[in-house]
Amino acid sequence: MRYVIIGNSAAGISALEAIREIDQEGEIAIISEEPYPAYGRVFITKVLRGDCDLDDILTRPRNFYERLRSKILLGETATALDPVKKRITLLSGRFVSYKRLLLATGASAYMPSIPGIERVGVHGLRTIDDSREILHRAKKNRHAVIMGGGPVGLYSAEALLKHELKVTLVIRSDHVLSTIVPKGATTGIEDEMSARGARVIFGQSVVEIHGGKEVLGVTLDNGRSIPCDMVIVGKGVAPNTELARYSKIKMGVGIRVDSHQQTDEPGIYAAGDVTEGYDVVRKEPRLNAMWPNAVFQGRIAGLNMAGRSATNPGYVNLNTGRFFGVPFAIVGFSTPERNQSREIRLNGARGYGRVIVSEKLDSVQRLLGAVLIGETRGAGVLHALIRGGINVTPFLNEMVTSSFSYSALVGSVRKQL
Numbered sequence: 075m076r077y078v079i080i081g082n083s084a085a086g087i088s089a090l091e092a093i094r095e096i097d098q099e100g101e102i103a104i105i106s107e108e109p110y111p112a113y114g115r116v117f118i119t120k121v122l123r124g125d126c127d128l129d130d131i132l133t134r135p136r137n138f139y140e141r142l143r144s145k146i147l148l149g150e151t152a153t154a155l156d157p158v159k160k161r162i163t164l165l166s167g168r169f170v171s172y173k174r175l176l177l178a179t180g181a182s183a184y185m186p187s188i189p190g191i192e193r194v195g196v197h198g199l200r201t202i203d204d205s206r207e208i209l210h211r212a213k214k215n216r217h218a219v220i221m222g223g224g225p226v227g228l229y230s231a232e233a234l235l236k237h238e239l240k241v242t243l244v245i246r247s248d249h250v251l252s253t254i255v256p257k258g259a260t261t262g263i264e265d266e267m268s269a270r271g272a273r274v275i276f277g278q279s280v281v282e283i284h285g286g287k288e289v290l291g292v293t294l295d296n297g298r299s300i301p302c303d304m305v306i307v308g309k310g311v312a313p314n315t316e317l318a319r320y321s322k323i324k325m326g327v328g329i330r331v332d333s334h335q336q337t338d339e340p341g342i343y344a345a346g347d348v349t350e351g352y353d354v355v356r357k358e359p360r361l362n363a364m365w366p367n368a369v370f371q372g373r374i375a376g377l378n379m380a381g382r383s384a385t386n387p388g389y390v391n392l393n394t395g396r397f398f399g400v401p402f403a404i405v406g407f408s409t410p411e412r413n414q415s416r417e418i419r420l421n422g423a424r425g426y427g428r429v430i431v432s433e434k435l436d437s438v439q440r441l442l443g444a445v446l447i448g449e450t451r452g453a454g455v456l457h458a459l460i461r462g463g464i465n466v467t468p469f470l471n472e473m474v475t476s477s478f479s480y481s482a483l484v485g486s487v488r489k490q491l
């Protein structure tokens with residue numbers, strides 16, 4: 075094969091399309107351990123809610139692979155990579171050779187090594203099969219404990235409450251979403267959670283999951299036991315870097331790549347959640363497990379694999395959505411790391427807004443991040459200010475007033491450019 079792509083999701087599909095834009099002839103194989111055509115992983119929470127299933131969340135038509143004259147190997151797990159022989163070994167015993175390889179293996183739900191984590195009824199939430207299994211159990215179970223108050227924990231809680239389960243979230247910190255937003259930001263979301271019947275225990279972790287073959291309950295740090303028949307683990311993700319482990323490919327938490335998405339091994343590229351992208355605001359490589367980032371990185375990798383020189387300038391985080399019906403937007407970095415935050419008042423009872431600005435240097439102050447919860451108007455403008463490295467000093471005072479308008483800001487920025 076001229077091109078081999080391991081991973082059939084945001085990054086892999088985007089790379090496949092980019093390669094075909096440039097090279098109409100070269101043979102391409104795309105390998106995925108999941109037995110399904112590419113689907114929108116971000117929508118598996120809808121599957122969990124029972125609102126839809128695979129066919130509703132496919133990201134491309136079923137004849138896509140054929141149309142792009144690519145060979146798709148579904149339900150095949152790549153188990154080893156030999157960069158010298160330029161060959162991949164599959165679990166089925168087959169070998170696939172490559173000239174250019176893309177590692178787009180994404181990430182898996184992080185499962186902490188606590189006693190009982192292997193019991194039936196303990197689930198991560200990363201694949202459509204996870205959603206289907208949890209949904210199946212939800213029909214016969216009564217009480218779910220959710221470990222973690224991050225996005226996956228909140229999405230799962232919302233879905234399981236819809237199925238009329240009793241839901242208890244066990245959260246180590248003192249507020250939900252604590253790894254991405256500061257305390258005080260999430261009051262509106264927490265109020266909505268309790269109004270819908272979610273029970274939240276702050277300041278505790280699950281230290282053991284007990285039962286027989288199946289889950290019967292959990293034990294917390296403080297020794298308290300909570301009976302339950304299902305546990306959802308929402309403790310973040312771990313990049314699927316195993317294939318790169320025995321090569322010369324440089325790794326931090328994820329695979330390190332250059333601005334062409336190329337690794338240290340000639341001919342091997344990586345993109346998506348498995349990599350550490352360049353964070354423009356922090357000026358360092360970091361994990362950014364977000365769909366648009368995976369798509370962009372996949373495209374850059376694909377173009378370079380096919381011989382066009384394309385550069386990735388890095389990403390500015392932009393995460394938007396709704397938790398328990400409350401809209402949120404997180405832009406750039408969202409927790410003040412050097413004490414430089416100022417609050418924007420937003421109209422609306424549930425509105426929370428905070429921008430993070432850099433220290434003033436020669437009258438220049440730059441926006442580093444923003445958290446908007448309840449009222450997310452302007453997130454795109456703030457993203458553009460960060461991406462463009464715009465000096466916000468001239469309109470910072472204006473920004474923190476309640477009458478502030480983003481359209482006026484667009485005018486001021488234009489003048490500055």
Ligand SMILES: Cc1cc2nc3c(=O)[nH]c(=O)nc-3n(C[C@H](O)[C@H](O)[C@H](O)COP(=O)(O)OP(=O)(O)OC[C@H]3O[C@@H](n4cnc5c(N)ncnc54)[C@H](O)[C@@H]3O)c2cc1C
Nearest residue numbers: 081082083084085107108152179180181346347363364365
């Ligand atoms: C519940 C949930 C909600 C989310 N919500 C959002 C959101 O609102 N906004 C947002 O931007 N992002 C969201 N994300 C994150 C987003 O889904 C990921 O950033 C994106 O899917 C990453 O794409 P990827 O192509 O890097 O990898 P993945 O989507 O993880 O896909 C990895 C691919 O690699 C394959 N694979 C892995 N290992 C092997 C192997 N050894 N052999 C063969 N195949 C292999 C898998 O089968 C799969 O095809 C959410 C994720 C989840 C789970």
